Amino acid sequence: MLLASEKYLQISSGFIAWRAGAALVRLSEAERKFEEVAVRTDEPVVIVGAGHAGFQLAASLRQSGYEERIALINNEPHLPYQRPPLSKGFLEGNGDPQAVFFRPESFFRDYRIDLVEDHVVEIDRMTRKTSFQSTRSLNYRHLVMATGARNRLLRMPNAGHDDVRYLRSLADSEAIRERLENAKQVVVIGAGFVGLEFAATAAAKGIAVDIVELAPRIMARVVSPVVSGYFQARHEGAGCCIHSARSVSAIETANGRLQCVILDDGRKLPADLLIVGIGVVPNVELAMAAGLPSQDGIVVDQHLATVDPNISAIGDCALFSSHRYKSPLRLQSVSNAVDQAKCLAARLTGKIRPFDSLPWFWSDQGNDKLQIAGLIDSYEDIVVRGDPDQNSFSVFCYGDGILRGVESVNRVGDHMAARRLLAACTTVDPDKAANLSFDLKTAL
Numbered sequence: 001m002l003l004a005s006e007k008y009l010q011i012s013s014g015f016i017a018w019r020a021g022a023a024l025v026r027l028s029e030a031e032r033k034f035e036e037v038a039v040r041t042d043e044p045v046v047i048v049g050a051g052h053a054g055f056q057l058a059a060s061l062r063q064s065g066y067e068e069r070i071a072l073i074n075n076e077p078h079l080p081y082q083r084p085p086l087s088k089g090f091l092e093g094n095g096d097p098q099a100v101f102f103r104p105e106s107f108f109r110d111y112r113i114d115l116v117e118d119h120v121v122e123i124d125r126m127t128r129k130t131s132f133q134s135t136r137s138l139n140y141r142h143l144v145m146a147t148g149a150r151n152r153l154l155r156m157p158n159a160g161h162d163d164v165r166y167l168r169s170l171a172d173s174e175a176i177r178e179r180l181e182n183a184k185q186v187v188v189i190g191a192g193f194v195g196l197e198f199a200a201t202a203a204a205k206g207i208a209v210d211i212v213e214l215a216p217r218i219m220a221r222v223v224s225p226v227v228s229g230y231f232q233a234r235h236e237g238a239g240c241c242i243h244s245a246r247s248v249s250a251i252e253t254a255n256g257r258l259q260c261v262i263l264d265d266g267r268k269l270p271a272d273l274l275i276v277g278i279g280v281v282p283n284v285e286l287a288m289a290a291g292l293p294s295q296d297g298i299v300v301d302q303h304l305a306t307v308d309p310n311i312s313a314i315g316d317c318a319l320f321s322s323h324r325y326k327s328p329l330r331l332q333s334v335s336n337a338v339d340q341a342k343c344l345a346a347r348l349t350g351k352i353r354p355f356d357s358l359p360w361f362w363s364d365q366g367n368d369k370l371q372i373a374g375l376i377d378s379y380e381d382i383v384v385r386g387d388p389d390q391n392s393f394s395v396f397c398y399g400d401g402i403l404r405g406v407e408s409v410n411r412v413g414d415h416m417a418a419r420r421l422l423a424a425c426t427t428v429d430p431d432k433a434a435n436l437s438f439d440l441k442t443a444l
């Protein structure tokens, strides 16, 4: 789960204000003509992207009683699948893709969801038409951008070598899984969730793992120092070597194979496989080309609508106007994709409510389950409940005396209680939070 950068938050808040204040009077000539195009009722809801958000929207529309046509555009050569296992169980398991598919093919038939294998290359808002790579096209009644995000690329000589890999898609995970069969020494660049999950999986297979992180501590942007410290010790205990506050200055190859990674202090880390996990960028280009405001995400309001009332955006690609946090946010998590899809399905079936779900997230690293409720980004005080030495604790983060977020390690009960507390905007006294005999549920 990552937040849009401060810079983008500032730029985007201008867009949201502009939309709220003056959208109607600023309709361009093109938009005026577009307003006059009649909607043909037999045209489908077209969902661009069959990831977590897109799949959930199609399923939720049917669950909400939507009877008309739904076209789910899938640009990957598999049935729609979930990504979380790709850096965890799928790498360890037997590699059967069926294990990650949301549903079998029959589900899409039974629920009349047209799964269109293609890539959308253009949106014509005037005629409400999506054009595909295959040269086919499809008119839409309502268009939903669920285009997700793609990996940020490492830019240096040899970064495109075959032994340098990224982990985002099922194809990526399958290729890495195959390479892990013979790998002896792996280097991971980036100690974020995906990089660390992969590192734990590789280390459990007995492979030597070096992790290089630019920030002074692991998962620095998204967890507290207590949680960083705990996971650092756990990964080191599992055999990983973590190089914090270091960057990679070169990648060396010889005889067609990766040889080593050179750090900015000159140290050489031997490697036969390099995994790059340095963040993602949202897929906004299609929306931008159609004239929809987008910076670090496609700009949507509290109802997940773009400036075009016939187009919405959800999931990793959406920069939404958050009432809860009083600023535009872009979140990258399954819970965000699923909650936004359900909220949009409700709007499209007439049950309009603003999107205001509490963000939450999980990451499984080795035998540890990390769960986060709320955002760990603006706090001054923390309180620890439980004992990191016993591998079971929660960190309560307070800002201005109010509970902002809770991180739980192997304490599912705390996480569930924290989600209810934060969702209800209820705080809990720090002394009580720290006291293990205090039942968090009674704070509600």
Ligand SMILES: Cc1cc2nc3c(=O)[nH]c(=O)nc-3n(C[C@H](O)[C@H](O)[C@H](O)COP(=O)(O)OP(=O)(O)OC[C@H]3O[C@@H](n4cnc5c(N)ncnc54)[C@H](O)[C@@H]3O)c2cc1C
Pocket: 001, 048, 049, 050, 051, 052, 053, 054, 073, 074, 075, 076, 082, 083, 084, 085, 086, 087, 118, 119, 120, 121, 146, 147, 148, 149, 167, 168, 169, 194, 283, 286, 314, 315, 316, 317, 331, 332, 333, 334, 335, 337, 360, 361, 362, 363, 364
């Ligand atoms: C390895 C990995 C592990 C993760 N683990 C966790 C976890 O443990 N917990 C958690 O909460 N989150 C996790 N996440 C994040 C989570 O998977 C994402 O937040 C979620 O998938 C977002 O869903 P989405 O539908 O918005 O985007 P995506 O799942 O990325 O789907 C977008 C789809 O749209 C397609 N697309 C893009 N452009 C077009 C186009 N023009 N035409 C047609 N299709 C298009 C893309 O190819 C993609 O298939 C993980 C992610 C990865 C990669």
